[in-house]
Amino acid sequence: MAQNVYDNPEFFSGYSQLPRQVHGLAGAPEWPALRAMFPEMAGKRAVDLGCGFGWVSRWLHENGAQTVLGIDLSENMISRARELTADPAVAYQIADIETLELPEAAFDFAFSSLTFHYIRDFDRLARMVQRSLTPGSHFVFSIEHPIFMAATHPHWIEDEDGRKTWPVNRYALEGERRTDWFAKGVVKYHRRVGTTLNALIRAGFVIETVDEFAPSPEQIRGIPALEEELERPMMLLVSSRR
Amino acid sequence: MAQNVYDNPEFFSGYSQLPRQVHGLAGAPEWPALRAMFPEMAGKRAVDLGCGFGWVSRWLHENGAQTVLGIDLSENMISRARELTADPAVAYQIADIETLELPEAAFDFAFSSLTFHYIRDFDRLARMVQRSLTPGSHFVFSIEHPIFMAATHPHWIEDEDGRKTWPVNRYALEGERRTDWFAKGVVKYHRRVGTTLNALIRAGFVIETVDEFAPSPEQIRGIPALEEELERPMMLLVSSRR
Numbered sequence: 304m305a306q307n308v309y310d311n312p313e314f315f316s317g318y319s320q321l322p323r324q325v326h327g328l329a330g331a332p333e334w335p336a337l338r339a340m341f342p343e344m345a346g347k348r349a350v351d352l353g354c355g356f357g358w359v360s361r362w363l364h365e366n367g368a369q370t371v372l373g374i375d376l377s378e379n380m381i382s383r384a385r386e387l388t389a390d391p392a393v394a395y396q397i398a399d400i401e402t403l404e405l406p407e408a409a410f411d412f413a414f415s416s417l418t419f420h421y422i423r424d425f426d427r428l429a430r431m432v433q434r435s436l437t438p439g440s441h442f443v444f445s446i447e448h449p450i451f452m453a454a455t456h457p458h459w460i461e462d463e464d465g466r467k468t469w470p471v472n473r474y475a476l477e478g479e480r481r482t483d484w485f486a487k488g489v490v491k492y493h494r495r496v497g498t499t500l501n502a503l504i505r506a507g508f509v510i511e512t513v514d515e516f517a518p519s520p521e522q523i524r525g526i527p528a529l530e531e532e533l534e535r536p537m538m539l540l541v542s543s544r545r
Numbered sequence: 546m547a548q549n550v551y552d553n554p555e556f557f558s559g560y561s562q563l564p565r566q567v568h569g570l571a572g573a574p575e576w577p578a579l580r581a582m583f584p585e586m587a588g589k590r591a592v593d594l595g596c597g598f599g600w601v602s603r604w605l606h607e608n609g610a611q612t613v614l615g616i617d618l619s620e621n622m623i624s625r626a627r628e629l630t631a632d633p634a635v636a637y638q639i640a641d642i643e644t645l646e647l648p649e650a651a652f653d654f655a656f657s658s659l660t661f662h663y664i665r666d667f668d669r670l671a672r673m674v675q676r677s678l679t680p681g682s683h684f685v686f687s688i689e690h691p692i693f694m695a696a697t698h699p700h701w702i703e704d705e706d707g708r709k710t711w712p713v714n715r716y717a718l719e720g721e722r723r724t725d726w727f728a729k730g731v732v733k734y735h736r737r738v739g740t741t742l743n744a745l746i747r748a749g750f751v752i753e754t755v756d757e758f759a760p761s762p763e764q765i766r767g768i769p770a771l772e773e774e775l776e777r778p779m780m781l782l783v784s785s786r787r
Contacts (some may be wrong), residue, residue: 450692450713456705460712462698468714470704471692475759475775495778496738497755510752513739517717533717536737 305401305421306490309377317485327358332529333445333516333538337416340443340512340542344368347411350435352400352444353418357384357393364393368412374398400428405435412436415444417538420452420491423479425499429506436545442508443543448515448536452480452493459531469535496539508543516540547643547663548732551619559727569600574771575687575758575780579658582685582754582784586610589653592677594642594686595660599626599635606635610654616640642670647677654678657686659780662694662733665721667741671748678787684750685785690757690778694722694735701773711777738781750785758782 308314322330344367351360354373363371371393375381381395388395401422413432422428432442451457453474462468477498480491500510515536518529550556564572586609593602596615605613615637617623623637630637643664655674664670674684693699695716704710719740722733742752757778760771 450716454704454710455708460702462696462712462714464697466697466714468696468712470702470710471713472704472708472710472776474692474777475757495757497757497781500742500752500755504753510742511746513742515717515737515739534714535716539739 305376305399305423307376308486308489309375310379311486314484314486314489315377315379323358324356327356328362331416332518332522332526332532333540336514336516337443337445337540340441340514340540341414342412342441344412348372348409349412349414350374350405350410352403352413352415352432353421354384354395355380355416357388357395359414359416360384360393360395361388361390363412363414364390368392370394372396372410374400374403376400404431407434408437410435410437411440413440413442413444417445417447419444419499420447420493423492425492425494426502426505429502429508433506433508433545438545440545441511441542442503442545443541445516445538445540446499447491448539449474449493449495449499450535451537452491457482467531467534499539499541503541503543508545510541510543512540512542514540514542547618547641547665549618550728550731551617552621553728556726556728556731557619557621565600566598569598570604573658574760574764574768574774575782578756578758579685579687579782582683582756582782583656584654584683586654590614590651591654591656592616592647592652594645594655594657594674595663596626596637597622597658599630599637601656601658602626602635602637603630603632605654605656606632610634612636614638614652616642616645618642646673649676650679652677652679653682655682655684655686659687659689661686661741662689662735665734667734667736668744668747671744671750675748675750675787680787682787683753683784684745684787685783687758687780687782688741689733690781691716691735691737691741692777693779694733699724709773709776741781741783745783745785750787752783752785754782754784756782756784 328334347368349363349368349371351373354360360371360373373395454470454472481488516538523530570576589610591605591610591613593615602613602615613635696712696714723730758780765772
């Protein structure tokens with residue numbers, strides 16, 4: 304079973320204060336880039352893997368999806384998602400994506416935001432999502448970028464000119480990474496960009512777009528702290544088609 | 546026109562001493578991984594973009610390709626390639642890949658080793674290669690990995706544990722990079738992994754495999770210095786299909 308750090312009160316309390324939890328999609332700078340990868344939503348049956356508070360699940364329904372199933376390991380997250388959701392076309396389920404089996408060909412769109420880097424076996428997950436989708440369906444997701452995750456000590460350093468610089472080591476040594484992020488010893492799984500893409504391709508997906516999110520000049524004018532995201536990517540956004 | 550550093554005597558003299566030039570394919574640790582991406586070669590008309598001394602051009606013919614056209618900007622490289630090649634089925638041409646136009650549907654396999662990071666306009670190149678290939682053909686190439694190329698000062702540093710670490714900055718700031726490598730001010734073009742893959746997809750290729758080369762345990766036992774390649778990738782290997 305995947306580590307359920309989201310139901311650790313210390314973690315949940317810190318996590319809930321993140322701009323993207325307080326402000327929803329408006330607090331997620333990568334949202335416009337992710338949304339640009341979505342197909343036309345009208346009439347689609349969508350699944351949102353690691354739905355958290357359900358911000359995207361609700362958006363999908365408001366933008367045409369017929370039904371949305373949001374899935375999350377965390378009882379805290381699902382409780383809040385249910386509180387925030389009025390429409391019964393958006394349903395929620397507590398489940399561990401690491402072992403989840405969705406019904407075959409039950410969905411026309413699969414989405415996940417910043418969840419799969421908590422999953423140990425991405426090969427299994429990609430095959431399972433592929434089976435759950437109808438032919439032609441899109442599978443769009445974001446994960447922490449492996450450049451961001453690889454190093455033993457992933458934090459800003461400076462180069463000889465004082466420029467903000469990110470250290471990379473252990474890039475080819477895939478597997479568990481433990482970091483302190485609102486709680487001690489949060490477990491994540493580092494995979495190379497190629498490993499993630501090849502797992503999708505082997506599972507039967509065609510890669511459509513690979514975006515290593517960087518803020519736009521307008522976003523940086525609005526939130527100057529985003530400028531450091533130009534130095535190294537924090538998120539990898541992938542659009543694929545079954 | 547692309548910078549022709551290979552015809553700078555100082556550069557060429559240093560470059561010619563590299564293990565991969567002295568020992569050919571046996572001196573290129575990524576060669577087994579690249580070769581594993583090749584389709585069956587029998588009867589194929591192949592093009593080798595940035596063929597250098599023609600090591601791969603000759604290998605392709607020896608392994609079934611009917612004809613091979615090796616192309617390089619450098620007169621030095623092409624002269625040496627011609628000296629090393631006896632079979633007229635392997636031909637060479639001096640040309641700048643930045644502006645080259647190959648005939649339409651004239652090839653069944655396109656290859657390039659460590660050349661495209663010298664090319665400013667990869668979008669144009671991908672479209673040109675696509676037109677030059679017959680449907681179903683493979684396009685396999687290696688480039689310097691953007692993790693290796695991005696930073697202002699790309700060289701080993703140490704983290705707080707003394708672990709070999711590679712600095713990344715300016716990752717999202719694509720474009721020219723100047724480095725000193727056998728000569729001063731060698732011009733390369735940094736592109737994100739996603740930018741390279743998206744250009745291929747837009748040009749009409751399907752991504753088949755993305756390999757961020759890392760040496761095998763056997764290779765490290767043979768050449769212990771290769772171990773540092775586990776810390777950060779130096780090369781990106783891509784297989785795609787038209």
